[in-house]
Amino acid sequence: MIELVNLTKTFGSGKTATTVLDDISFTVDAREILAVVGPSGAGKSTLARCLNLLERPTSGQVIVGGEDLTAMGAARLRDARRRIGTVFQSASLLSRRTAAENVALPLEYLGATKASTRARVGELLDRVGLLDKAGHYPHQLSGGQRQRVGIARALALTPSVLLSDEATSGLDPDSTETYLRLLTELRDDLRLAVVFITHEMDTVVRVADTVGRIDGGRIVEHGAITDLVLDPHSSLGRALRPRGPAAGVGRGHTGLTVVYNSATVPADWLTRLGTRLGLSIPVLGANVQTVDGVPFGDFTVSVPSDRVPAFISAAGELSLTVDPAPPAQSAAPAREPLTTRDEVTV
Numbered sequence: 001m002i003e004l005v006n007l008t009k010t011f012g013s014g015k016t017a018t019t020v021l022d023d024i025s026f027t028v029d030a031r032e033i034l035a036v037v038g039p040s041g042a043g044k045s046t047l048a049r050c051l052n053l054l055e056r057p058t059s060g061q062v063i064v065g066g067e068d069l070t071a072m073g074a075a076r077l078r079d080a081r082r083r084i085g086t087v088f089q090s091a092s093l094l095s096r097r098t099a100a101e102n103v104a105l106p107l108e109y110l111g112a113t114k115a116s117t118r119a120r121v122g123e124l125l126d127r128v129g130l131l132d133k134a135g136h137y138p139h140q141l142s143g144g145q146r147q148r149v150g151i152a153r154a155l156a157l158t159p160s161v162l163l164s165d166e167a168t169s170g171l172d173p174d175s176t177e178t179y180l181r182l183l184t185e186l187r188d189d190l191r192l193a194v195v196f197i198t199h200e201m202d203t204v205v206r207v208a209d210t211v212g213r214i215d216g217g218r219i220v221e222h223g224a225i226t227d228l229v230l231d232p233h234s235s236l237g238r239a240l241r242p243r244g245p246a247a248g249v250g251r252g253h254t255g256l257t258v259v260y261n262s263a264t265v266p267a268d269w270l271t272r273l274g275t276r277l278g279l280s281i282p283v284l285g286a287n288v289q290t291v292d293g294v295p296f297g298d299f300t301v302s303v304p305s306d307r308v309p310a311f312i313s314a315a316g317e318l319s320l321t322v323d324p325a326p327p328a329q330s331a332a333p334a335r336e337p338l339t340t341r342d343e344v345t346v
């Protein structure tokens, strides 16, 4: 478990002082993956460096296993930092060392014996599925394999926290998928608290349990993925719901996106709504994804504009959440997008 309490980071002083992290607080439990997202310049990398104490925060606490790392002197901190393993963007492996030698590095610094290092490195490379690549140099590995070596190295000192800083940036879809699957396995098997920093929203729903959006150095939204994706008022939730291309909406009709969690909504919801309203309801686009083992549906449908309130009311009775369809998908500017809280509340 890792806890950040009122963390701030200010660079410079006096007139040139810039506060890059402003009162950040969150907790990540063992067996939890927290994704941290945010636009470029929001403070994600600074947060990563303060979290693993590569950079001293200006104020606030980083508490791991009940101990405040920010209160420690250099010697104790060196030991305590082992509890946080970090995987950086592009793994930053040493090019003249083989995969095995890269993984061995933290153990060598610790003064582990050659025999115990060899055994542990074998175990770690096996864990990330790369035992057969032990003797390969970084340039002989794919980007995804290098990142998995990075994970093995980050795990060498048996941390309780794993920090993944933009580690899937630039990976192809298959390597990203393998990386994300490995992260969830490690979360469960090793009971890790994982902080997954990314700018790739599509990875978040696939891997994270909770998500925090950072903007201007502050956490502006934070919650469980399952809650956010169903919250029609959450801009983070909306950003997390992938939108495939939808067909255009005809004149006099309105595109509405219906979001539901299949655990709580009847499978024949569309038929029921059509019967209830005496309408045939064309589907313009659809996505179904799984969050936390529960399938979520995201359907864009076309509804006659004068029946929108009735549709929203009937949908609400079936525990469906209704959101305006993205304006870019509309063929004709048939109506103003729904903007007020009341209009989209079901």
Ligand SMILES: Nc1ncnc2c1ncn2[C@@H]1O[C@H](COP(=O)(O)OP(=O)(O)OP(=O)(O)O)[C@@H](O)[C@H]1O
Pocket: 011, 012, 018, 020, 038, 039, 040, 041, 042, 043, 044, 045, 046, 047, 199
């Ligand atoms: N050492 C520093 N001194 C002064 N300002 C800094 C320093 N490091 C970062 N900043 C500033 O802090 C802000 C946040 O930077 P940071 O790299 O943490 O953002 P980010 O969210 O990781 O961005 P990106 O996604 O583009 O990497 C930026 O405005 C940056 O210029």
